[in-house]
Amino acid sequence: MPCNHLREFYEPYALGTLEGPERLEIGAHLARACAECTLGVEQARDLVASLAYLAPQTAPPAALKSKLMSKIIAAPMAVPQAAPSPVAPPARQTVVEMKKPVQAAAPFRWAWAAAAAVVLFAVLTGQYLQLQRQTGALREELAELHRQQNELLAETRTYRQAMAIAESGATRAITLTSTGQTPFIRAFWNESLGMVVSASQMPPPASDRTFQLWVVPKTGAPISAGIFRPDAAGRVLLVSSPNARITDAAALAITDEPAAGSPAPTTTPIWVGPLGS
Amino acid sequence: MERVVLQDPQAIEMLYDRYSRLVYSLVLRILREPATAEELVQEVFLHLWRNARAYQPERGALEPWLVTMARNRALDALRSKAAKQRRVEQDSEEFMLDQLNLRIQAGSPAASAEELIDQNSRALLVRQHMQSLPAAQRRAIEMAYFQGMTQSEIAEALHEPLGTVKTWIRAALTRLREGLAEVGHAM
């Protein structure tokens, strides 16, 4: 059977409901590594995997994590580095690599260890003075890390709040779209917990301007729900508690405003998300 | 691309924090036994730890992989318990592992928060779309996904013609696919 006849069966195949000749055919195409069917079934698998969200979401007991981690630590993936990089500044995008343990030939281990110790001693002696000089720099780095940690803590609080809102059953999901090329923006609004606005690849406003989020009520003037600027990567995560009721709201809107924000919108909204009925 | 070899268990811990809830919820829904579900969640993450070779991660691909592996194992456990023939195709986990692409943006909490928000909005969307289906169709999808039933088993259980069940399943998956693609969760 040609691949294009199988296409419509990829999803039932991935779900596991497919039977009969179509199922056997797809199996045969996969077995001979047919590129088209492999890709198709993979995409179907990804889609089917999203059905996992239909399961009532329950966190595993906290003890499970420590149990797992102790098993993992008990069987570490200890791998000697083939070519340790002498410089290797930590990259921001960390690629995680886990390898199977490599068994070193036992008789050579001692010799290697001795050689390593000699080299290490020489290196350490030579580096001692340099290390002393570096201590000052490290201290400064540490201060910087502390500062970053505090920032992270603040961010973490925002995320916790955002998570609570996004997870709550009473939360309304609203998609704000724009007529231009700009990305869509997601908002989650929960009357008792607040509102989260999340976006990525958002273009920044001019340096003396800001974005401002508004709740547009069915009657009356728009109510400000906060100002925000995307970060350097274009990401936005805004948590706000608008002084408005979901049932009275017709839409959410985002306008471009002077840096301090405005009491009422002064420009045409760039993104609008109707709340529907 | 700059690569940092990160072999410590923190990598797994990070992935566990991100995905354990989804994996556990799924497995618990299938098996309905917390003790067995916990065992299976451990197995899934240990398997990841033992087998994941260099992955050059691109966001998102790990989640469906973990979910698929967890579902297969849970359905296997369910079947062996019921002494039934296994029917869902065993996933070629090794093959999929080679394709694993998950970008872990360490030190970039905004990215992971965005991912968490993403997970939650995807959860909301999936539920919204499935809730909009007629009850019998939703039931058919749930039987397929959580009980691993085939189309003819579902037809028999629901006393519906096989053709109807096939149409339902395809319609439901199409709605899900289009619904997720619409808001950029293209999979």
Ligand SMILES: [Zn+2]
């Ligand atoms: Zn093919």
